[in-house]
Amino acid sequence: MTEEKLEQLLLSVQKPGRYAGNEQGSVIKDKSKVDVRFAFCFPDTYEVGMSHLGMKILYSQFNSKDHIWCERVFAPWVDFEEVMRKNDMPLFALESHDPLYEFDIIGFTLQYELCYTNVLNMLRLGRVPLLSKDRTSLKNLVVAGGPCACNPEPIADFVDVFFLGEGEEVDLELIELYRECRDNGVSKEEFLRRAAEIEGCYVPALYDISYNEDKTIKAITPKDGAPEKVQKRIIKDLDNCFYPETFVTPFIEIIHDRAVQEVFRGCIRGCRFCQAGFIYRPVREKSAETVNRQAKCLCENTGYEEISLSSLSTSDYTQLEELLGEMLDWSDSQKVSISLPSLRVDNFSPELLEKVKKIKKSGLTFAPEAGTQRLRDVINKNVTEDEIMRTCYTAFKGGYTAVKLYFMLGLPTETDEDLVGITQLGQRIVNMFYEMPERPKGKGVNVSISVSTFVPKPFTPFQYEPQDGLSEVERKQKLLVESNTTKKVTLSWHDSKTSILEGVFARGDRRLCAVIAEAVKLGCKFDGWGELFDYDKWMQAFKNCGVDPDFYNHRARSFDEILPWSHLDYCVSDEFLQRENRLAHEAATTPNCRQKCQNCGANCFKEGVCIEKR
């Protein structure tokens, strides 16, 4: 396909900027002079993928090596897919416009379970055989990383190597092994055997899974010398780890169109529902000096006028006030605004508010997650109602009139009283606003409550818990609406059917590979997008494959059941997760890592918060 023809075809689609490439900061190399061509695939739209920090880091890091050319590939939206099919055009990378099948390594980042059909659809559109066993040579090696790699079994048949944990080091080690094996004519089988020796590389083809009659897993058996357990990788020294000096700046609007500066990895908190809080342990911080320097450099190079300080819980950054002080020195004069996307209610001081007010003028967002203290204790969200009220009071006093609160529905042990507690809390915040003599004059208040459906995830204390069924979720949503008696509180929630599917894949096993392939055949894609998600087609796919989704979702697991991810080691021990599960059922809380180490297992790395002096 010529460039002229492509340009002409792009004119017929909704957003040509998604596919054109050539943005400022995109890397073009001479393909005759590079040794390994890597297609970094984000299995969602351009706007979503381009907002993802991990992709920005790895894209820049790979391209900083002369011998590697890393290009970006996104899932084409349905209009462009149709154009591609009609014109017999394979899926291509944005930089060279070369088809996916020409790449040495095709790497996917798996950020959420509902992207799995897009992974398969992208391979199909890129004319790459779907099944690992059908790709017999080293050409088109398919690799994947990201949070869903912690239980990659539902797509294990399609991927050659999964990266567990953080990618900066292990990805390059695998690329080097690839280069060496390819240049020496090593077979794919032998390459995979050697890949399995790299810490953090999981090769699913080297594990046999057998099942009991009740459909649970009987055994996970490694073969050809593969390790019994594959341990995740972490970056030990974030100050000296690669961080991009510039980002590709898009021509079209993307979800988060700003510079993003990472401040730390991991989370000290241990909220029992939160997978990120366990799989990214331990907390490792960058120094304020590094964060400030990198942030300034990014803003200068990209021209962005907003920078977001990113982490799982930015107000837990131990050097936050010092950092904000340093950043405000240059950001004010350069008209750059700073945003703090993840604040907690319990450490939101008036001093911090003063700084944040200078920084961010929009509404404030907090996540109490549950409507009663009992349930907040169950999930170990160590936040009291007093703290929530005090934070809202501070925010209102500071001139804010809108607060957004995030909650979850369907948490283990939840009762109707807990649910009604959500809207009652909203009402109490509204009442407090109107009772405040110092409230912003002449303005009304809005408390917006967003309720998502809880999905139990691997490597959390709730990995053993059953998930609510569809009718129960719908009953609870109705109860919430009925319990809300004021227009000052606005309620919104996520589609419950997508949560059911997310739950199946989150704790699914290899028997789901056939279901996902079948769903793709039936036309499923972009399952995270309400307008394209087709629940009935999915149920048809399960039926066609003889797989019962309820087996994965609505069943409690005993502590001694072999789980599909039992051979993967994220350095949080079963003993710790089970202890946390028991405490949850007693509504007993666990202090955070900085208050008291719980010996979760992540101290095996001897890094970060695990070795801090308390």
Ligand code: SF4
């Ligand atoms: S070992 Fe202790 S300090 Fe380290 S992550 Fe686990 S609980 Fe936190």
